Amino acid sequence: MSVVGDRYDRLAGEFLRRIEATPMDRWDAPSPCEGWSAREVVAHVVVNHRMITEGALSGHFAPPGSDPRPAMDDADLAAAFDECRRRFVALLDDPAFALHTFPAPIGLVTLERAADVIGVLELLVHTWDLARAVGGDEKLDEEAVAATYEAIKPHYDALQATDAFLPRIAPPPGADVQTEFLCFLGRRP
Template structure:
């Protein structure tokens, strides 16, 4: 790329072409073009990343289609507002956006922005070219401090696309459970499980049945249904687990809330992490014990759960979700103490 490159110590590249009154901005994101494009065109996602962190954002209109228009306002803590508007000339899903851009503080200055989304095989390079009316207007834009806002917004978008800690934790915990599910030996699905009256198949049944109802009643979200656990426990678990992961990977999930009469209102991703992913982790031991597989759990996760559960012992016990605690030596390892706390015979 020719011209002055104002790249700093991050992944955003900003360049001014000496031959044309343009600003070219590029950055790679660790997500497929479809996800990145959606973050650029879905107002529920756009509001979570566009612009500097120090400003809040209000979207008055955002119709991302050819002939559609947009208007949004950034607001500083002192009440100062910065409004922008434009018209979409071309919108090609996961490929290209062409729009005008006007800062209402300088209403006579209109630039033409072209955003190209390039598939890098699981990553996306977004290149935005802003064509302005003159070199003076271009240089004035660069001098206005726009670079800091662009870099800040890109960092926020990168965080949004990479997902929440809850998404990463579910991927890790559910991944181990999936390994156990796939390794159940022939005839093993009817082997007795540590939970009274359960067989191995019922461990999967429990997870794929209670959570969808919890999610639907509390957040109005319906997960896709897989085959019957009786007919195909591996298939049932796979469809369910992938659906939960997709929910957590969706950037929109971070802005949603789950409401439950027992726990109140709680961010959706937090609710999944605390109530469901933790359940998957503990039931990994049940399935492993029932089917003769590796029973060792992550000790740090065991410690985290036990630390959070011990102070609310009576509440948990009263819920009926756990049986009576099992007595174990005081110097028992943390996995043994966690299993004993939830009523399992280690």
């Protein structure tokens, strides 16, 4: 497995662990994503993973549809994400796909670079969103948070243009890197 594929798979495993730990009665709980439930956060990640995988396979990357939160049964969430995770890791491990370039909010990048920055960003922030919504473990991988935070700082305006994040907020004095990262993305830890 490639270094990027390994890192992505490890963080995707953490997201999957949070999905599997979600109590059945918490799927409708509101998340930090305004207007989204815990279920919709996971469905959003599944849809984005499917879109990127299909784009890599077809060579045509398209923006998400108008509703990135399709209805999904609770029992299907873990299985749907795990299937997406496995397909995505397989693409990252295949140089023909991993090195294919496409436009992303951070510029024209390879699938591998997009996965290592944007994919990891999505996994980290939505792992936190899901955990916050359902009262789960909010601690994120510190090394991945620090690396991703540094990688996205220069792309703040491009990330804001996606309408995927609220404007950044000032972190509290003495904040750790996870808190700074979440505040940069408009979250209130």
